[in-house]
Amino acid sequence: MEPSEHGPAPDESQLPSPTLWPAGFAVGIAVVLVGLIVDPAVISSIGAVIAIVFGFLWARQATAELRGRPVAVEPETRELRAAAAAQARPAPTSTRFPRSRFLEAATLGLGGVIGGLVTLPVAGFAVLPSFLGQKRHEVDLGLLTAFPEGKWFIATFMTDPAEGEVSRRTAFVRNNGVVGNVPSFTLISNRCVHLGCPTQANGPTGAILGEKNVVEHTANGEILLRPVVPAGFGCPCHGSQFDTEGNRTAGPAVRALDRYAFEIRDGRVILLSTFSVSHVDGTGAQAKIFKYKQAGPGEHIDGPEQWLYPLQPPHH
């Protein structure tokens, strides 16, 4: 369209003012999605209410013209334009419901609704399964008697034998004896808390020690226990070093090594979920472990940097 052929350019003030309702609607949808993960009952309902209210206001404003409600405009401009329009071309026969406007709005509106109906479930399907219904694995490490007091083992096992080798994990295990009536274990995950590489025990294993590897067959398939005398643990990727309680002694790691929660069930050592540790005071059965919810590698869990990670995805 050439402006010169059709009179002056469309007056800006004739157009509806930019509206904030769609933004509010989007915020509502976002709150619903966050709520589905965090707390479906409360937060999602709040989000739904926000979305419905803003959606209604949005639809109301968007259809104001179609429903015959005059849009708020500057009166002088309107008169001038009306006068100019009256002079320039014959008065329109029907101004309330121009069919072309209705069809334009219907096409865009229906297209938008259909697009939304298709996009929302697909987006949910793409994103939500990563966060919902995460499986919790327990690992049967075998009989308590396989772990002589004070000895370290490198235990490798599959958290889910059905899934295969990709679920293979390693833990450093030491029986600390009995505290009161409860057996005490140090169970350190070997995944480095810098970026997740496998840390290695710094010390002799197997033949050098003159000791044999132990293989246990449990509900989790084959469990390999390699005796080791570690001076600490080290990561081959970027050089982080940890002492035998998992405290960081050098390198880029941001906290102590993660640990496995455990319980003794029918005389067997059962590994539960992992948790994060900022640091450990003392050693063995006397260790005071500063526990935190499981966080990803490289994430600070204490100090001011913890505020960089305020909301963790659900974890088991």
Place this chain on the structure above:
Amino acid sequence: MALRRPPTKAELRREQMLSLVTYPLDWLEERSGLVGGVRYFLFRKVPGDINWMQTLGSATLTAFIVQAVTGVILAMYYQPTPHDAYSSIQNITDHVTMGWLVRGMHKWGASVFIILMFLHMGRVFLFGAYKYPRELNWIVGVLLLLMGMMEGFTGYLLPWDQTAYWASVVGINLNGTAPFLGPWLAQFLRGGQEIGADTLSRFYSIHMLVLPGAIIGLITLHLYLVVRLGVTSPPWSKEAAGTERPAAPSTVRQGLISPAQGEPGGSE
């Protein structure tokens, strides 16, 4: 058409051969205008003093096409499951006829693609070809660079060997350390808490469907803008910037400039 003398047999045959070629092209042109469009795209006017540096964009496009074609063929033999991925890669390399070649082209071509993107970017930067009115094409180019690097990241996991696995562990956890949304991004990339079957098939899908689709769309936009805005002269060009070049199609320039000039200062 009136001929002064009857055509010789050789002339008739030549005419027949020519129409054999031109008839389908004319048929297509009459119904779609595609032949003219392609001719315009390939043989459009460019400044007389451009140089070989300005072929780096086409070289990058060629590298992408090589990646796309070899990738499609590799997808016919590759299996994105933890159990079969590595053995299917071994099969492609060792047993499928010419598999070693196609996989090699895809593997080394990936580096060529990234390197050419950076060289092309450097050329555009040093020639000042990102300046008005071509800023949008620079932005599209940056998006293409990001998509290319994401292709590299997702493709690296697919051989499913130790290097692939641990590099992806580190790469995903690196994303995970980004403030606020990092842990969520990492879990989304893994498709769960741990790397597993879902991670592999998800990376495969992103690598061969999501990103190539986006890249093709962005390349189309990139090329459209190149054709619309024209190719820049090198900075040492003798022709003063902004002057009318006799060789350049003046309509393109006028089409670009007149709407901005024709806009009235104020309404009424």
